[in-house]
Amino acid sequence: QKEVEQDPGPLSVPEGAIVSLNCTYSNSAFQYFMWYRQYSRKGPELLMYTYSSGNKEDGRFTAQVDKSSKYISLFIRDSQPSDSATYLCAMTAGGGNKLTFGTGTQLKVEL
């Protein structure tokens, strides 16, 4: 079993839809949770990061962490075609430990 599980998709939604992306994990030591967006043939771009459980909002993006369920989510409101990309969750226990990535979910927002 992988430490971090993420549905690879592809996920196809119409423009304007609310998108929900999720990851589950097994390591209870993880404290820091991140979402990266990666366009084709580009490096990942840090979108959101959250420490421990709770919600964080930034514009159209909301990140949620539920440590009791070992489940994290990224919500995208009013999705746009420019949101079409692969979204990677990543997490770490901190203290200089390496990031553990999910496999990424490919999202396509259609006109």
Added chain:
Amino acid sequence: GAVVSQHPSRVICKSGTSVKIECRSLDFQATTMFWYRQFPKQSLMLMATSNEGSKATYEQGVEKDKFLINHASLTLSTLTVTSAHPEDSSFYICSARESGSNYEQYFGPGTRLTVT
């Protein structure tokens, strides 16, 4: 802020030659840099962790003599693929963690290596 550059963005080389890829943090100091490899439609595979002024730590299964990493300054790390073969063709991405940060990593744009 937090910009990481990579050079070159794309390189084609012949089998048996060596290729050097540079990773620079442009507006911050990075004590630690990471090198990843990514195959098409797959996630990032960590190859090694590079700490300024010390030897890199390689992940299991990664040949340290084939993938030479040097982190000579707080803003520059290099990855040299020695005696490259077609199976080394891949997308190589570096990331940098700002000195003093516990977790945030900022990624470069990646280098597409093709070995013919």
